[in-house]
Amino acid sequence: MMQDPIGIPACFSSSEKPTDDPAAVTRSGQSVFMSVYRTKIAGHCRLITITWCKNLLLHGLSVSVQRPEGDTQYSCKVELKPWYFWRKQGSKRFIVEGKAVDVFWDLKAAKFNGETEPQSDFYVAIVSEEEVVLLLGDLKKDAYRKTGSRPALIESILVSKKEYIFGKKKFRTRAKFHEKGSFHEITIECNNNRSSSGISNNSSLGGFDPEMEIKIDGRLAIHVKHLQWKFRGNESIYVNKVRVEVYWDVHDWLFSPGLRHALFIFKPISSSTSPSSTSASSSLTSTPFSSKTASSTLVEGYNAGGSSGFCLFLYAWKVE
Structure with a gap:
């Protein structure tokens, strides 16, 4: 069973220590948008959550992967601070049960149109075992070229979306x-x-x-x-x-x-x-x-x- 906490997921602060205080989150003007997909990673079908957070200071992107039992999460976080332009394109790696999972993103020209989640001119790609197991955004050709990986044989399924x-x-x-x-x-x-x-x-x-x-x-x-x-x-x-x-x-x-x-x-x-x-x-x-x-x-x-x-x-x- 997927955990579903009622508390507000906090954006990543400059000290990378998110607050769980709802009042503080509200004062910061934070909005949260979460998309949950089902895909195959490290040999098992798992739930992968893409979380976008936005407050007055930054945009936050978080990627988390659940074990099949749902009791542990593997995750990485990306801060998109306006004064760190180089962070709007890059990659990160984390390990899921001994297998490398790479997150690639390009948000240099992303158009948010006032929304928490980007609407166009971007990509976020999740790569596992040389396959793009999840690809978000409309710059798909750029994503495949950058990752050097092939499309996954099993297409990801959108399970749910959550918005605060x-x-x-x-x-x-x-x-x-x-x-x-x-x-x-x-x-x-x-x-x-x-x-x-x-x-x-x-x-x-x-x-x-x-x-x-x-x-x-x-x-x-x-x-x-x-x-x-x-x-x-x-x-x-x-x-x-x-x-x-x-x-x-x-x-x-x-x-x-x-x-x-x-x-x-x-x-x-x-x-x-x-x-x-x-x-x-x-x-x-x-x-x-x-x-x-x-x-x-x-x-x-x-x-x-x-x-x-x-x-x-x-x-x-x-x-x-």
Whole structure:
């Protein structure tokens, strides 16, 4: 089972000692974007995580590889400080169970367009045993020329994407529901409407009756009334005729003080999905949803056989 910590992954500080303090991370204006792929490294199919972090001082790129059992990670980190231009192109090596794994990157002309993850004119290549087991970006010819390696026989599979976003009442992001799809605008808004009675806390939170709206490309997809009673749930929506299961857990938004987060999961359902590969979704529908169990359950299928569909995880941190 893949570990899925709820804490915010910190960017790499100048002293290379990341902080785990959520308040400090928030003050730094940090954003985090993680992509998890399944590929073959050192003779085994493993999960490999590409993490992009951005704050006021630097961009951070981290690559980590899990053992098949998921209990240990091998990783390397790259800091892209604006005053270290040479760091925008280079390579690093780390060892996975005795096998060398090389990370090559070229971000000299990368266009981020305001996003944490680069959008064009870049590559990040992971090489194991003279094969490019994972290649990100559009400069593919440059990547193969630089690495001097051949494409892997087994194509990598996008397992999940995770994004950490911050806001007060409204949260926005752009995301693809699958690798070859187009970007969609996702907006999540939580409003504390005043209860008509405004008397009993049993029917509202101190006289307020919170509601939540989830919009896709500006169109209302989900409207949850009486959120204090429906703080965990799921609903099916359709995006470009594709069914997407949406799960939410906003318990901490409503009932926990201080910096707190909610979890939203978007899981596209393929028409060719087999009954066995939808077992993760079914188990969530029939049991109480929680951020820890849902995230672990949905990703667990990839360790078992890789037949489950792609998942998008949004961790929405509410700041006062």
